[in-house]
Amino acid sequence: MSDEADVLAANAAYYEAFSSRDFPAMSEIWAPEGVSCVHPGWPALVGRQAVLGSYREILRNPRQERIAFRDALVLAEGDDARVLCTELVGEAALAATNCFRRLGGAWRLVHHQASPVVTAAQAAGKSLH
Amino acid sequence: MSDEADVLAANAAYYEAFSSRDFPAMSEIWAPEGVSCVHPGWPALVGRQAVLGSYREILRNPRQERIAFRDALVLAEGDDARVLCTELVGEAALAATNCFRRLGGAWRLVHHQASPVVTAAQAAGKSLH
Numbered sequence: 001m002s003d004e005a006d007v008l009a010a011n012a013a014y015y016e017a018f019s020s021r022d023f024p025a026m027s028e029i030w031a032p033e034g035v036s037c038v039h040p041g042w043p044a045l046v047g048r049q050a051v052l053g054s055y056r057e058i059l060r061n062p063r064q065e066r067i068a069f070r071d072a073l074v075l076a077e078g079d080d081a082r083v084l085c086t087e088l089v090g091e092a093a094l095a096a097t098n099c100f101r102r103l104g105g106a107w108r109l110v111h112h113q114a115s116p117v118v119t120a121a122q123a124a125g126k127s128l129h
Numbered sequence: 130m131s132d133e134a135d136v137l138a139a140n141a142a143y144y145e146a147f148s149s150r151d152f153p154a155m156s157e158i159w160a161p162e163g164v165s166c167v168h169p170g171w172p173a174l175v176g177r178q179a180v181l182g183s184y185r186e187i188l189r190n191p192r193q194e195r196i197a198f199r200d201a202l203v204l205a206e207g208d209d210a211r212v213l214c215t216e217l218v219g220e221a222a223l224a225a226t227n228c229f230r231r232l233g234g235a236w237r238l239v240h241h242q243a244s245p246v247v248t249a250a251q252a253a254g255k256s257l258h
Contacts, residue, residue, distance in 0.1 A: 044202075099211070
């Protein structure tokens with residue numbers, strides 16, 4: 001497969017692990033070090049213990065909404081790649097960035113951030129920037 | 130300077146360009162290609178034309194709130210580095226990620242994303258994940 005196809009497969013595996021509440025798979029997807037994550041509304045989490053700890057809680061939360069993604073786009077350069085996609089969580093759309101690094105031939109997740117996208121109706125309020 | 134100090138200087142230059150509404154400086158900070166940006170509440174922007182176009186509008190918006198940052202933390206690996214910091218925009222705190230790539234010896238911005246951090250009071254509502 002091309003790098004782009006490999007990165008898209010790694011990105012899809014992240015959402016599959018999330019959807020199926022598969023913590024061991026999620027743990028394997030994340031790189032062994034140098035990781036960070038910004039869940040919607042959360043401050044940044046840095047390091048495997050903080051990041052994986054958050055996923056352990058999220059994946060076993062029975063009230064966690066279903067998640068899906070669409071419109072994945074890859075920007076790759078050497079051993080680093082970034083996927084931009086839209087997450088669909090319940091009724092909400094989020095702009096998500098997943099940063100991968102190629103380690104030992106596999107694309108491992110080093111950073112995830114998802115931000116709520118404000119709808120036209122909500123945008124009647126104040127924009128931050 | 131160490132890589133970390135260089136990356137922190139590049140990160141500070143981004144906020145200085147933003148604060149001083151210096152579009153030429155902002156344009157120089159961003160890499161020539163492979164760039165993406167998620168402003169708070171916006172969908173992802175991809176490519177220099179879309180990203181720099183958004184900054185041109187933001188920097189000349191007289192209602193744009195003042196911006197500052199604190200607690201910058203660098204995760205660097207080879208020619209790629211990621212800065213996590215807290216942005217202070219008016220009364221709001223945002224979790225920001227700035228991804229830099231070393232190109233021709235200079236750290237250039239390839240991705241920016243800022244997400245509002247929900248306060249304890251706001252968190253009484255529903256969490257997305």
